[in-house]
Amino acid sequence: MDTTKLPKMLYGGDYNPEQWDESIWPEDMRLIPLAGMNIATVNVFSWAMLQPNEDTYNFETLDRIMDMLHKNGIYACLATSTGAHPAWMARKYPEVLRTDFDGRQRKFGGRHNSCPNSPVYRSLSTQLASKLAERYKDHPALLLWHVSNEYGGECYCDRCEAAFRDWLRAKYGTLDKLNEQWNTRFWGHSFYDWDEIVLPNAQSEQWSSDRTCFQGISLDYTRFNSDSLLDCYKLEYDAIKAITPDLPVTTNLMGTYKPLDYFKWAKHMDIIAWDNYPSMDTPTSYTSMTHDLMRGLKNGAPFLLMEQTPSQQNWQAYNTLKRPGIMRLWSYQAVAHGSDSVMFFQLRRSVGACEKYHGALIEHVGHEHTRVFRECAQLGKELNSLGNKLLGSRLPSRIAIMYDWENRWAIEYSSGPTVDLKYVDEVHKYYRALHEQGYQVDIVSFEDDLSPYAIVLAPVMYMVKPGMAARIEAYVAAGGKFVTTFFSGIVNENDLVTLGGYPGELRGLLGIWAEEIDALFPGQHNRIVMKDALGTQLQAGSEYNCSILCDLIHAESAEVMAVYGDDFYKGMPVLTRNPFGSGEAWYVASSPDADFLQGFLGALCDNSGVKPLPGKQPGVEVTLRAQEDRSYLFVLNHNAAEVFVELGEYAGVDLLTGEPVAGQVPLAGYGVLIIEQFA
Incomplete structure (x- = not known):
C-alpha cells in the first residue's frame, strides 16, 4: 500500500x-x-x-x-x-x-x-x-x-493430524530423514509409517504448552500450525x-x-x-x-x-x-x-x-x-x-537487532537449562539499553541483508539456520560489528545440537569454546569484572551483575574483555571480542544488568561512529523519520512533569504548532514535538 x-x-x-x-x-x-x-x-x-x-x-x-x-x-x-x-x-x-x-x-x-x-x-x-x-x-x-x-x-483434530503428515512429507521427503532430524531413536520413537505420527499435545508428546518430550516434533507442529x-x-x-x-x-x-x-x-x-x-x-x-x-x-x-x-x-x-x-x-x-x-x-x-x-x-x-x-x-x-507530510517516510538506522519466531519456539520448548530464559525478554534488554540512550534501531529477520548496518545484535541466537553462519561471517569480514550472547549457536533448524563444541557454527567467528552452561536460581547473580576499559563507559575493574545463565567459555582467538567474579568459574571469560576480517564479533556469556548493557553498547556505538539522536533524557523518547529532502525528529515526553530537552544542532519547525524550535526547549508532561528539518 x-x-x-x-x-x-x-x-x-x-x-x-x-x-x-x-x-x-x-x-x-x-x-x-x-x-x-x-x-x-x-x-x-x-x-x-x-x-x-x-x-x-x-x-x-x-x-x-x-x-x-x-x-x-x-x-x-x-x-x-x-x-x-x-x-x-x-x-x-x-x-x-x-x-x-x-x-x-x-x-x-x-x-x-x-x-x-x-x-x-x-x-x-x-x-x-x-x-x-x-x-x-x-x-x-x-x-x-x-x-x-x-x-x-x-x-489438534484428525484432519490437522493428516495435514501435518503431508506437511512433514513435503519437508523431509523420507521417514529416514525425519527420524534423523527428530532424533527418534531416543525413547524408541522411530517411525516406519507416516500414519504412525501423531500431533504433539497433552495426549502424546507435550505436557504443557511449552514443555515437550521431543522438541523437533513440537517445533515442526508449531511451524505447521502457523x-x-x-x-x-x-x-x-x-x-x-x-x-x-x-x-x-x-x-x-x-x-x-x-x-x-x-x-x-x-x-x-x-x-x-x-x-x-x-x-x-x-x-x-x-x-x-x-x-x-x-x-x-x-x-x-x-x-x-x-x-x-x-x-x-x-x-x-x-x-x-x-x-x-x-x-x-x-x-x-x-x-x-x-x-x-x-x-x-x-x-x-x-x-x-x-x-x-x-x-x-x-x-x-x-x-x-x-x-x-x-x-x-x-x-x-x-x-x-x-496532511501527508509524514506519509511514506522511513526511520534510518545503523543498528539492527535480529529476531526470529522459530528461534523463540525452540528456546522455549527446550527442556533446560532454565525455565527463566525468555527470548523476547532478552531481546528487549538489548533494545532497551539502546533506546534509553537515544539510538534508533531496526528489528530484522534471520534472513535479512545485514550490510546496511554498522552494528548487528543477535541475543540468544540458539538456532543457526542453513547459510546463516556464512552470511554473518561475510558481514563481519566486510567491517561489521556483530554481538551475540550466551546460549547461541547450539542447534540447527530442527533443534539438533551442532556437535564439536558450543557455539557450533559460530565458533570460528566468535573465537571461543563454551564448555558448560550454568543455570542460576531466581535472585542469584554472578559478577562481570572488566579487565580493561571499554571507551569511557566501562572502566577497568568496574563490576556489574549478571544472571539467568552463565556460559563457561574458553578464549581461542578472542580477546578477553571481562571475566566472572564469583563461583568456581571465577576468572573465566564473560565478555570477549574477536577480530574477524575487517570487523569484530563479540560474545556476552551471561545476561547482564542494565548498567553494563548501556555502557557496553554505548561504547560499541561510539567506536563505530554511530551517534544518538538529540533530545534524549530519562523518560523522553526520540526517533527520526526521513524522506529525500527533509527529516522529522520526534521527541516524546513519557514523564508526567515538564522537561527541558536539548536539541543540539537540530533545528526546525514544530509541525504541531508551526513555531520554530532550536536549542533547549520545554516539553510539557506527556508532550510531543515533531520537528521538521530540510536537508
Missing part, C-alpha cells in the same frame, strides 16, 4: 453499526467526522449477518453501511468477517470446530474456533471473500481489505486479489504474539497492520520495540496502527484509564516508529457481551461531551493539520 498517495494520515477505527438500530447511525455519522476521523474498519464479525444459511447471502445492511461511509467522506477498511464462523455452520458441519490441546472437540462459541485445515471452512470463507470483493470492487468508499481478524490459536493459518489467509487474499488486484490487503497482527511466524506472514501482506494494547505499566521501550518489529516485517516500510484503545481495555485484570494526554502520546509513539495511521478499537462502545467495557470514541452516554472524545477530536485536528 502506497500511503504517500493518501491526502492525509488515516485516522479512525473499528465500527460496528450492524450491532445497533439504524436510528443511531446518523448520530455516528455526525460524531465520527467531528472527531476528525476519515476511516472505519467495518464488517469484522458479520458472517452470520451476511450469510444466514449456506445457500443465502444478504448484503443489504452492509450496502447501506458502505454507502453511508462514502456519503460522509469516510474510507472503508472492509473486513471479510471470517474470524468467527456462524452457528449454523458448526451445527451442519461439526468438522469446522477445533479440537483443543487436551483432545476435546469444542462446541460453537467464542471466535477463532474454526479448524484451519477444514475443507468446509476454507471453502466457505474463500467464497465469502470472493463475493465481498465482487460486490464492492468498485465502491468509492473501499480503500483497504482486512482479512479475518487477529489470527491465532491451534487445532503455516495452516497462513494458508487460510492466503486463500482469502488470493480470492480478493483476483477481483481487486490494485487494492491493498492486510490482516491485523499482534506484535510479539508467539504462535505465528510474522516474518513469513509478512511476505503475503501488502502492508503490515497491528493491534497495540500495552498496559499502563508496560515499559515504553517494549512498546517501541514492538512497533519497530512490526516495521521490520517489511524491511522498514511504514505500517498501520490498526487498533489501540482510546481510554481503557476490558480484558486485563486491572483496566486502568489512560490518563489525560496518554492516548495522544502513545498514538504519536506509533507514528514516530513508522505508522501511517492511528486507529482505535472501537468507535462506539458495545452495549453488551464481553467488550462492553472496552473503551471507545463514543461512550455509552452517546455524545461528544466526554474527556475521551475531546482528546480524540484534538488529536484528529492535529493529524489533519499534518
